[in-house]
Amino acid sequence: MSSAPDLRSDNLSPRRIASVRTTVFDRFASSPAGRVVGMLLLTAALLFLAAYPLSMLLYGSMFTAQPGLSGTFDLSGYGRLFTAHNIAILGNTVQIALVSTGVSITLAVLLAWILARTDTPFRGPLEVLITLPFFIPPFLTAMAWGMLGNPQIGVINMVWRWMTGTDGTIINVYSYFGIIWHMAQYSTVFLFLFIVDAFRAMDPSLEESSRMSGASAFSTFFRITFMLMLPVITACWLLSFIRGVEAFESALFFGLPAGIDVVTTEIYKAITQNSVPDYQFATAMSFAILVLMSLLILLRWRLLRGKNYQTVTGKGYNPRIMRLGPFRWVSFGFCLLFFFLTVVLPIGQLVVGSLFKFFGFYDLKMLTFDHYLAVFRNGELWRAARNTGLLAIGGATATMILGSIVAYVTIRTTWRGRRIIELLAWLPWMMPGIVLGLGFLWAFAMLPGPIPIYGTIWALLLAYMALGTPISVRIMAGAYGQLSYDIEECSRVHGANWWQTLWRILIALTWPSFAVGWVLAFFGIMRELSASILLYSVGNEVLSVVMLRMWTDGKLEQVCVIGLIMMLLIIVFRWVQHALLNRRISGLA
Amino acid sequence: MAVVLLENVGRTYGAFTAVEGVDLAVNKGEFLTFLGPSGCGKTTTLRMIAGLERNTSGRVMIEDTVVSDPAANWFVPPERRQLGMVFQSYAIWPHMTVFENVAYPLRIRRMAKAEVTRRVNDVLDLIEMRHLADRPAPDLSGGQQQRVAIARALVFEPSVLLLDEPLSNLDAKLRTQMGEEFRKLQQRLGITTLYVTHDQDEAMALSDRIVVMQSGNVLQIGSPQQIYHRPENLAVAQFVGSPNVLGARVQSSADADGLYRLNVQGDGWNGTALSSRSYGPGEGVHVMVRPENLRLAGTAPVVDTDLTFKGTVTDLVFRGAIYSVTIAVASMHLTLELPSATTVAIGDELDVYVPQGTAWALDAAAAG
Numbered sequence: 001m002s003s004a005p006d007l008r009s010d011n012l013s014p015r016r017i018a019s020v021r022t023t024v025f026d027r028f029a030s031s032p033a034g035r036v037v038g039m040l041l042l043t044a045a046l047l048f049l050a051a052y053p054l055s056m057l058l059y060g061s062m063f064t065a066q067p068g069l070s071g072t073f074d075l076s077g078y079g080r081l082f083t084a085h086n087i088a089i090l091g092n093t094v095q096i097a098l099v100s101t102g103v104s105i106t107l108a109v110l111l112a113w114i115l116a117r118t119d120t121p122f123r124g125p126l127e128v129l130i131t132l133p134f135f136i137p138p139f140l141t142a143m144a145w146g147m148l149g150n151p152q153i154g155v156i157n158m159v160w161r162w163m164t165g166t167d168g169t170i171i172n173v174y175s176y177f178g179i180i181w182h183m184a185q186y187s188t189v190f191l192f193l194f195i196v197d198a199f200r201a202m203d204p205s206l207e208e209s210s211r212m213s214g215a216s217a218f219s220t221f222f223r224i225t226f227m228l229m230l231p232v233i234t235a236c237w238l239l240s241f242i243r244g245v246e247a248f249e250s251a252l253f254f255g256l257p258a259g260i261d262v263v264t265t266e267i268y269k270a271i272t273q274n275s276v277p278d279y280q281f282a283t284a285m286s287f288a289i290l291v292l293m294s295l296l297i298l299l300r301w302r303l304l305r306g307k308n309y310q311t312v313t314g315k316g317y318n319p320r321i322m323r324l325g326p327f328r329w330v331s332f333g334f335c336l337l338f339f340f341l342t343v344v345l346p347i348g349q350l351v352v353g354s355l356f357k358f359f360g361f362y363d364l365k366m367l368t369f370d371h372y373l374a375v376f377r378n379g380e381l382w383r384a385a386r387n388t389g390l391l392a393i394g395g396a397t398a399t400m401i402l403g404s405i406v407a408y409v410t411i412r413t414t415w416r417g418r419r420i421i422e423l424l425a426w427l428p429w430m431m432p433g434i435v436l437g438l439g440f441l442w443a444f445a446m447l448p449g450p451i452p453i454y455g456t457i458w459a460l461l462l463a464y465m466a467l468g469t470p471i472s473v474r475i476m477a478g479a480y481g482q483l484s485y486d487i488e489e490c491s492r493v494h495g496a497n498w499w500q501t502l503w504r505i506l507i508a509l510t511w512p513s514f515a516v517g518w519v520l521a522f523f524g525i526m527r528e529l530s531a532s533i534l535l536y537s538v539g540n541e542v543l544s545v546v547m548l549r550m551w552t553d554g555k556l557e558q559v560c561v562i563g564l565i566m567m568l569l570i571i572v573f574r575w576v577q578h579a580l581l582n583r584r585i586s587g588l589a
Numbered sequence: 590m591a592v593v594l595l596e597n598v599g600r601t602y603g604a605f606t607a608v609e610g611v612d613l614a615v616n617k618g619e620f621l622t623f624l625g626p627s628g629c630g631k632t633t634t635l636r637m638i639a640g641l642e643r644n645t646s647g648r649v650m651i652e653d654t655v656v657s658d659p660a661a662n663w664f665v666p667p668e669r670r671q672l673g674m675v676f677q678s679y680a681i682w683p684h685m686t687v688f689e690n691v692a693y694p695l696r697i698r699r700m701a702k703a704e705v706t707r708r709v710n711d712v713l714d715l716i717e718m719r720h721l722a723d724r725p726a727p728d729l730s731g732g733q734q735q736r737v738a739i740a741r742a743l744v745f746e747p748s749v750l751l752l753d754e755p756l757s758n759l760d761a762k763l764r765t766q767m768g769e770e771f772r773k774l775q776q777r778l779g780i781t782t783l784y785v786t787h788d789q790d791e792a793m794a795l796s797d798r799i800v801v802m803q804s805g806n807v808l809q810i811g812s813p814q815q816i817y818h819r820p821e822n823l824a825v826a827q828f829v830g831s832p833n834v835l836g837a838r839v840q841s842s843a844d845a846d847g848l849y850r851l852n853v854q855g856d857g858w859n860g861t862a863l864s865s866r867s868y869g870p871g872e873g874v875h876v877m878v879r880p881e882n883l884r885l886a887g888t889a890p891v892v893d894t895d896l897t898f899k900g901t902v903t904d905l906v907f908r909g910a911i912y913s914v915t916i917a918v919a920s921m922h923l924t925l926e927l928p929s930a931t932t933v934a935i936g937d938e939l940d941v942y943v944p945q946g947t948a949w950a951l952d953a954a955a956a957g
Binding site: 203205206208209210211212213214215216217219223224227228230 | 639640641666667668669671672673674676677678680682683684693694697698738741742745751
């Protein structure tokens with residue numbers, strides 16, 4: 001990994017000094033009026049995307065009727081939260097999140113260590129394979145595993161019965177195990193991406209000096225490497241736990257049929273599975289979960305305060321590689337097994353499922369292409385695919401532009417109000433998709449008549465932007481943070497004006513990060529289900545919603561066909577991204 | 590007895606050769622410096638001695654024990670070599686206090702608690718950092734971190750201390766001060782020290798012997814005086830300082846106290862120069878003259894000169910203590926240093942001379 005140390009500020013200091021200097025942007029926007037107008041516009045946009053749905057959630061939780069109908073205000077929604085049933089749901093949610101976090105953090109540390117710090121063969125390709133699940137929508141793998149691990153006619157159980165000659169069932173995915181297994185697949189990869197960078201970016205002399213002090217490789221790992229990683233791992237643990245509480249798909253597909261309820265599915269049920277949607281209860285529950293989330297986030301801040309060791313000093317390190325000897329094939333096998341379970345098995349199921357007449361009856365005489373034909377003749381599907389494509393491209397672009405501006409203002413200027421902007425842009429981060437969806441549902445319904453967002457495709461676009469902004473801000477802030485102020489100033493000194501500097505220096509240096517963020521936002525929208533399911537309207541369906549409907553209608557074979565097409569798209573996209581960007585990104589992103 | 594012995598040690602990365610055929614014996618209590626431009630293989634050599642890098646050929650011995658011999662498939666890991674090391678980045682562990690950082694090598698060796706406290710306090714006293722023992726390591730300044738790194742390397746009394754450009758992250762004044770302090774400490778403790786630097790002033794000031802390296806090869810091993818005044822080849826001469834190098838032909842050579850005195854003839858000048866071997870008449874040599882060894886001939890007649898020149902001043906740079914002066918002599922240019930109190934101007938005609946014993950002749954063939 002070659003990097004560009006000269007682009008990073010202050011790379012010799014063991015702690016990067018967070019000095020705030022005036023930048024060219026300051027001088028450009030020194031006309032106070034222009035700056036104030038710009039900041040007001042930005043604040044207004046963020047208020048609409050984050051604070052408005054949040055306040056509407058609070059409003060809705062105290063309003064007795066559906067949005068738009070006449071009702072009164074009371075606290076009965078909150079009163080109904082305190083039942084034994086709801087306490088049990090909270091217990092379920094926390095328990096599932098805890099277990100899946102424990103499993104995934106162990107796997108993620110192990111995988112990251114194997115791929116970053118050992119001489120396991122084919123580490124490069126393995127890393128690409130292992131991170132692939134990150135790009136596959138959870139509802140797709142959930143559907144695939146729903147078929148694989150079906151207790152009656154799932155392939156895994158059928159193979160087991162064939163091999164043993166018994167009629168036992170070794171796996172039932174419609175259970176706690178199923179929810180946790182599905183959740184852990186995703187959070188493992190997600191955590192891996194965080195942890196592997198921390199493993200790589202560590203100054204190797206910190207470990208070498210431990211070896212020189214007489215500590216063995218084993219002792220060094222626990223006393224130095226692991227201890228230095230502890231802040232990162234703690235942060236990841238909490239992050240994973242928060243995501244576990246927010247998770248929707250796993251519990252929707254595997255918990256609901258088994259009667260296992262978690263908070264997100266309970267909110268979903270209150271709105272979609274009652275004859276009269278119970279908005280007050282759903283919003284009250286949403287608000288309660290938001291409070292829980294903010295407590296967790298406060299805890300995270302407390303834990304991390306003063307613990308940021310800055311082992312990343314900005315140099316291009318060659319991390320120390322440990323020789324595993326013959327065990328390197330064990331670690332290789334372990335990585336391959338993970339890939340097999342999380343990618344090959346589900347995709348294989350989709351392939352098989354799409355080619356047989358009925359799910360569960362695998363007879364060569366039943367082979368057919370009928371499902372492909374049916375899918376291609378389905379007008380509703382084409383419409384949903386077009387909507388998804390448009391939303392993903394438009395939404396990703398809009399999210400990244402917003403994120404770039406917010407990150408620039410918060411990182412590289414000293415303007416007043418930038419802290420508020422930072423906070424607003426980060427607010428949606430603690431809202432689970434279904435909660436944000438509900439908030440927007442209220443927010444759009446309460447808009448005055450001439451602004452027709454409710455029931456249009458714009459509703460989805462705005463929700464996707466809100467969901468994606470925290471990540472886009474983070475990525476762009478990281479990119480700007482790596483550029484020293486000298487780079488901008490040097491350009492100005494050499495005669496470039498502000499716009500030329502922005503275009504030729506800042507954008508030229510940060511576009512790889514922009515591209516990475518764009519791809520993440522794109523896939524984020526492709527996979528989004530929980531907010532979409534509350535905000536779509538007839539004619540504006542997206543693929544995830546249509547597929548869920550087909551799944552519940554029992555059209556499993558056609559679901560397989562669409563799933564395969566999406567998977568193909570994802571793999572092509574990932575390959576293009578890898579081929580085009582990786583070389584340029586390695587140093588900066 | 591050699592404390593560290595390298596025999597034909599080399600290191601290749603695929604087709605790239607980082608270090609080639611290094612032979613070296615380090616004596617007990619010696620301060621030995623690896624000097625060379627970046628990428629010359631000096632850090633790789635140090636890391637091979639430390640065991641952080643494996644040599645691909647040759648043998649490394651520490652205190653008469655083979656620690657690495659790829660031919661015999663033998664390699665002793667760094668933690669079992671009992672060396673102390675100071676890294677360029679200091680590698681102070683940010684999750685520990687000053688005391689914990691320094692105590693680490695002792696605790697790893699399972700030393701009794703009271704003994705650990707005593708030894709750490711002793712070594713913190715040595716570097717005058719005891720009052721900061723409980724400070725979290727990231728709160729230290731660069732100079733303080735450097736002291737802690739040295740304390741950590743010294744605390745278990747290693748047989749050899751390795752230092753990889755330890756002063757390069759400090760500013761110029763502090764660098765000189767820390768260098769002097771460290772040299773005094775090293776002499777007081779009498780600890781064998783291997784030091785890597787690209788800074789020739791540092792190498793001259795600190796070392797007993799210097800190993801000059803370039804492109805993975807050792808060019809010369811010798812005392813700072815030998816390296817500076819009696820370089821073995823042009824590459825060493827040109828790496829250390831910026832001498833005048835004049836092409837000449839040998840007319841005759843004679844013994845002179847273990848060296849040879851040559852009569853040389855250049856383009857429009859002639860005189861004498863010392864060399865380490867004799868040359869036949871007509872052989873080409875390079876004559877090295879250091880700028881500070883060119884003196885202005887006063888009104889009094891000069892005696893015992895190697896060479897004399899007459900030239901016109903073409904360039905003049907004021908450097909505070911001295912003037913850097915360039916004079917044109919026939920077809921060549923000479924640089925010389927004059928006390929800055931000298932009255933001199935561009936266009937002046939100067940008579941300069943080289944005192945006897947300071948002009949040094951080298952093989953012309955080694956040019957390049």
